[in-house]
Structure formats: structure tokens, C-alpha cells
Amino acid sequence: MNKADLVSKVAELAGCTKADADKVTDAVFAAITSALKAGDEVRLVGFGSFSVTNRAAKDGRNPRTGATIKIAASKAPKFSAGKALKDAVNG
Numbered sequence: 001m002n003k004a005d006l007v008s009k010v011a012e013l014a015g016c017t018k019a020d021a022d023k024v025t026d027a028v029f030a031a032i033t034s035a036l037k038a039g040d041e042v043r044l045v046g047f048g049s050f051s052v053t054n055r056a057a058k059d060g061r062n063p064r065t066g067a068t069i070k071i072a073a074s075k076a077p078k079f080s081a082g083k084a085l086k087d088a089v090n091g
Contacts, residue, residue, distance in 0.1 A: 036077055046084035053078045 001009075003025070011021035032050055035042050042050040057073040081089075 044082070046082055048082040048085055049080045051078050051080070052076070 007018055007022045007025050010025055011018045014021060014024075032042050036050060036052050039052060041052075052075050055074045055076055058071050060069050060071045061067070062069055
């Protein structure tokens with residue numbers, strides 16, 4: 001499912017236009033993104049949690065040359081599925 005499919009499904013389930021569903025979908029993604037940028041965690045009960053995890057700096061290898069390179073520390077978004085979502089997928 002891509003974004004267009006998601007917007008269509010949201011419009012169908014909510015009984016609204018695709019334009020309205022697109023605005024709402026964009027707003028939800030923007031709200032989650034801004035919360036993660038601020039260092040907050042987003043918990044959606046029954047669905048899951050979005051958080052930011054820190055990745056430490058490390059040494060890596062260039063696969064083409066074999067040379068050692070430094071990989072900088074970074075932050076990465078993380079999603080943990082909630083119990084209800086896990087049960088829905090497995091049930």
C-alpha cells in the first residue's frame with residue numbers, strides 16, 4: 001500500500017473526500033515527524049509507538065576498496081507495534 005492507496009482507504013472508511021483525507025493524512029505524518037524531531041515519543045494505544053533511537057559512531061568498510069571509513073553517530077526513527085496490532089496481524 002502506498003500513500004495514494006492509504007488516502008483512498010481513509011476517505012472510504014471516514015466517509016469523506018480524498019482531498020480531505022489527504023490533508024488529514026499529511027497532518028498526522030507532520031505531527032508525528034515534529035514530535036520525533038523534538039525528541040518526544042508518540043504512543044498510539046492499540047497501534048504502536050514511534051520513538052527516536054541513537055546510533056553510535058562506528059567504523060565501517062568500503063565494500064569496493066576495503067578501506068576503513070568512519071560512520072558518524074546519528075538518530076533513527078523506530079516503530080514498535082502494539083499488542084492489538086500484533087494480534088490483528090497474527091490472528
